[in-house]
Amino acid sequence: MDEKKGRRREWVKTAAIIFLSVMLVLTFFSNTIMNYSLPEVAGQNITSGTITSKVRGTGIVESGSLYNVKVTESRKVLSVEVRVGDMVAAGDVICYLAEGDSTELQAEKEKLTELQTAYEKAVDTYNQTLLSSGNLDILQSGGTSLPVTAYQQQVTGALAEVNAQQDVVNELNRQIAELQKKEDTVASAQAKVDSLADQLSVLEDVSSGNAYAEAKRKELTEAQLALANAMADTDGAKKAALEADLKAAQDLLEQKKAALATLQGSIGDIFELNAQYEAIGTAREALAAQNKKIAELEEKAAGGAVTADVAGTITAINVVAGEETSPDNPVAMIQPEGKGYTLSFSVTNQQAQKISVGDPGELVNSWWYSDVTATVASIKPDPSNPNTSKLVTFNLTGSLTAGQSLSLQVGQKSASYDNIVPNSAIREDNNGKFILVVETRNSPLGNRYYATRYDVEVLASDDTQSAISGALYGYEFVITTATKPVEAGQMVRLPD
Amino acid sequence: MRKILQRFRGKQLILICTGLFSCILGLTVNGVGMRMAGRLEDQKMAGRWSDDGDVSQISCFFSREAAMTENDLIGFEHELDAALEEASIVNDSENAQARLWADAYSAPGRISISSERATAEVSAIGVGGDFFLFHPMELLEGSYFSGSDLMQDHIVVDEDVAWQLFGSNDVDGQIVTIGGRPHIISGVIRREDGRMAKEAGLSASIAYVSYSTLDELGTNYGLNTYELVMPNPVSGYARTYVAEHIGVDENEVEVVENTTRYSLLSRLKLLAQFGTRSMNGRAIIYPYWENLARGYEDILTLLLVLTLLLLLYPAALFIVLLIRAWKHKTWTVAGVWLFIRDKLERQREKLWALQARRRSAKAAGKEKKEKEKQGKDKKEKQEKEKKEKSIRKDRNKAKKENEEENNEKVE
Numbered sequence: 086m087d088e089k090k091g092r093r094r095e096w097v098k099t100a101a102i103i104f105l106s107v108m109l110v111l112t113f114f115s116n117t118i119m120n121y122s123l124p125e126v127a128g129q130n131i132t133s134g135t136i137t138s139k140v141r142g143t144g145i146v147e148s149g150s151l152y153n154v155k156v157t158e159s160r161k162v163l164s165v166e167v168r169v170g171d172m173v174a175a176g177d178v179i180c181y182l183a184e185g186d187s188t189e190l191q192a193e194k195e196k197l198t199e200l201q202t203a204y205e206k207a208v209d210t211y212n213q214t215l216l217s218s219g220n221l222d223i224l225q226s227g228g229t230s231l232p233v234t235a236y237q238q239q240v241t242g243a244l245a246e247v248n249a250q251q252d253v254v255n256e257l258n259r260q261i262a263e264l265q266k267k268e269d270t271v272a273s274a275q276a277k278v279d280s281l282a283d284q285l286s287v288l289e290d291v292s293s294g295n296a297y298a299e300a301k302r303k304e305l306t307e308a309q310l311a312l313a314n315a316m317a318d319t320d321g322a323k324k325a326a327l328e329a330d331l332k333a334a335q336d337l338l339e340q341k342k343a344a345l346a347t348l349q350g351s352i353g354d355i356f357e358l359n360a361q362y363e364a365i366g367t368a369r370e371a372l373a374a375q376n377k378k379i380a381e382l383e384e385k386a387a388g389g390a391v392t393a394d395v396a397g398t399i400t401a402i403n404v405v406a407g408e409e410t411s412p413d414n415p416v417a418m419i420q421p422e423g424k425g426y427t428l429s430f431s432v433t434n435q436q437a438q439k440i441s442v443g444d445p446g447e448l449v450n451s452w453w454y455s456d457v458t459a460t461v462a463s464i465k466p467d468p469s470n471p472n473t474s475k476l477v478t479f480n481l482t483g484s485l486t487a488g489q490s491l492s493l494q495v496g497q498k499s500a501s502y503d504n505i506v507p508n509s510a511i512r513e514d515n516n517g518k519f520i521l522v523v524e525t526r527n528s529p530l531g532n533r534y535y536a537t538r539y540d541v542e543v544l545a546s547d548d549t550q551s552a553i554s555g556a557l558y559g560y561e562f563v564i565t566t567a568t569k570p571v572e573a574g575q576m577v578r579l580p581d
Numbered sequence: 582m583r584k585i586l587q588r589f590r591g592k593q594l595i596l597i598c599t600g601l602f603s604c605i606l607g608l609t610v611n612g613v614g615m616r617m618a619g620r621l622e623d624q625k626m627a628g629r630w631s632d633d634g635d636v637s638q639i640s641c642f643f644s645r646e647a648a649m650t651e652n653d654l655i656g657f658e659h660e661l662d663a664a665l666e667e668a669s670i671v672n673d674s675e676n677a678q679a680r681l682w683a684d685a686y687s688a689p690g691r692i693s694i695s696s697e698r699a700t701a702e703v704s705a706i707g708v709g710g711d712f713f714l715f716h717p718m719e720l721l722e723g724s725y726f727s728g729s730d731l732m733q734d735h736i737v738v739d740e741d742v743a744w745q746l747f748g749s750n751d752v753d754g755q756i757v758t759i760g761g762r763p764h765i766i767s768g769v770i771r772r773e774d775g776r777m778a779k780e781a782g783l784s785a786s787i788a789y790v791s792y793s794t795l796d797e798l799g800t801n802y803g804l805n806t807y808e809l810v811m812p813n814p815v816s817g818y819a820r821t822y823v824a825e826h827i828g829v830d831e832n833e834v835e836v837v838e839n840t841t842r843y844s845l846l847s848r849l850k851l852l853a854q855f856g857t858r859s860m861n862g863r864a865i866i867y868p869y870w871e872n873l874a875r876g877y878e879d880i881l882t883l884l885l886v887l888t889l890l891l892l893l894y895p896a897a898l899f900i901v902l903l904i905r906a907w908k909h910k911t912w913t914v915a916g917v918w919l920f921i922r923d924k925l926e927r928q929r930e931k932l933w934a935l936q937a938r939r940r941s942a943k944a945a946g947k948e949k950k951e952k953e954k955q956g957k958d959k960k961e962k963q964e965k966e967k968k969e970k971s972i973r974k975d976r977n978k979a980k981k982e983n984e985e986e987n988n989e990k991v992e
Contacts, residue, residue: 138731139732140731140732141732141734141763143761143762143763435731436731436732439731449756449763450756450763490761492762492763507724508724508725508767509720509723509724509725509768513680513683513711513714514629514630514631515630515631515636515672515674515679515680515681516674516675516676516679517674517676517678517679517680518676518678540676542676542678546730546731548732548735548754548765548767549723549724549753549754549767565720565724566719566720566721568719570622570629570717
């Protein structure tokens, strides 16, 4: 029984020793064990400095004033003598064209044939008209002595005669009208005399020696005198003579009008002949111009070489050997020496607010280009998206080639701030943006580190850093990354 | 303890032990499951956004036929602002810059990234909004980027891509080109490892670029995810609002409330969907984080079954033992009632005795105090008399001296 009790005591003793040993080890390493259960954080101290917001973009370099080398005819290209990027002097050959008529020359020759036919047709028509109208003398004179002016003078003369005769008729009519007027005056005076005589005869029958009758008699005497005067003015023979003259003048007028009409009919034929004659002249001139054009084209075709008119760099060649040239498309494009380049890219409205005209641009990969400079030339609404985007255009100088892709950055002027932290230190929840600062507290087992929340406002940001404002001293150690998610107030550990 | 153990027979003891073990194991399994779910940071945005638990994280997954665009989502954001204002949900934070809600969207695709050293053709996720608020991956170098940044030409790559392009992880700030346009590496992240992560879609190198970069310079497979954290004043408000206002036919979108997806109720619902959950009539491709979350949902459902079984056994055992104890009880209700009364009486007696003791002690204390008071008064009286005596003495003395002085003067 005692032996059993002794064994039990032994077991209890062993258990107690093991328990105490474990507790001792845990006590010694508790700090280390706890540390390893904490999230490890990395960070850096708040600094002061500058923040520069930069806007970047990529665009294609374009020539400010490209010179297009054009060939006005479609001809087969025999060989191209330059490549894109080659420097050429004025007069250097760009490509050779194959011998033979160009499409344009053939078309012009066909047109010449048509013009020739039209000319001959016009001459035939003219001659036939002369024959049919009996103008043989004109035909005999080669068709050139057309009496257009003489006909025109005759018509003018006839017209003047008609007008003069018309004037004569008008004058006779006027004179007859005057005589008629006088006759009317005699008739009215006679009527008045008759009336007064009737009245007087009645008065004399009633009473003689009446004063009223005396007055009437006097009035009658005056009326008879006026009648006698009026009758003296009228001349019936003269009126009859005038009427006979009028009739003769009217007959003559009709004759002259008829003559004028005849003349006018004749001159219509002459005018038609004249038009035909002028059409012959026009056709002859067109024929001559076409001959000249063909001569010029044949002269150009004879050369077969397309040359550069200005010195510069070849930026594009639009033909290859074997292809045909086209008058609409330039054979090659030359960037003239000393002329500038432009580059454009689209930015958002927010980005555009950071840029001003005249700002210098930097090349993103500036080590590739040593002598290139860029300046913002304009900021305009982007035609493809005018509501939300702006098109920024730069003026470029330096060793560039049109068509190459270039990335530029342009930034606001730097602003200084007291509190700057890395972008990764900025966190956010529904209470706004904040940073976690490591605060140290002393304890009997050494320093303890706690993550403490500081609410901040982000004033400005660039690609890597942000300027903040808040209740900060300016030297706090802010957490940027952690091995586990860190919450405000949580204990953390720093890297060894 | 020994007495209690002696009351049970050997078989009963074994059953009780197994019951206890099963109960502990069940709770442990449940705890392990919860811990697994707790590691999914992508699902915990609501917790990070507010400590008060009054917000909810909602995810929408679109099919390609939905043809969602950035403009559709901008329209939804404006509507959300108006709806919250209408529902009188305002930000009561002291910080005027604080936001009520945050959102993010993303699209899968592929891009070709070139450095001076090499070119890598990698899977890409084109992101917009505050994507990295929702997905706080472990940063090895640098920082994340955001949809509100001035420039959208930043790129976050995993360590594998960084190694392929530069042979180093310390590459933040380096310039790479995507489709001929320079981009800046803002951060390098650690890609999640493990069987689940690989199967979920993290088997190859991955880069995170802005949505505009993927759309313009890469191959965009279409915007397929929208995530939002917003106030949830009543249970289910946020999910219902998003489902009704996202503007996509319900056959082309799946709306998930991430905040409650691992709650007991949600897991029981999943259990009820056993056999039908895998059936899918929508052409929705989940992003890797949703695949992972769904994988863990399956695991947690399995663990829930195990937990239920492990807890069911001790519960059944307890009931059986209770019934057996009831059947073999050696006590009656009247006996129990008497026992309780007896106990109560004893307690009462104890209480009375205690009160009596306190009273007597109080009385004794009072007497002592009175005595002390009396002694004190006496002492004071004596001192007073002594003082008066000495004053009188002084006065007499002074009187005498005066008289002597007067006599001297008289003389």
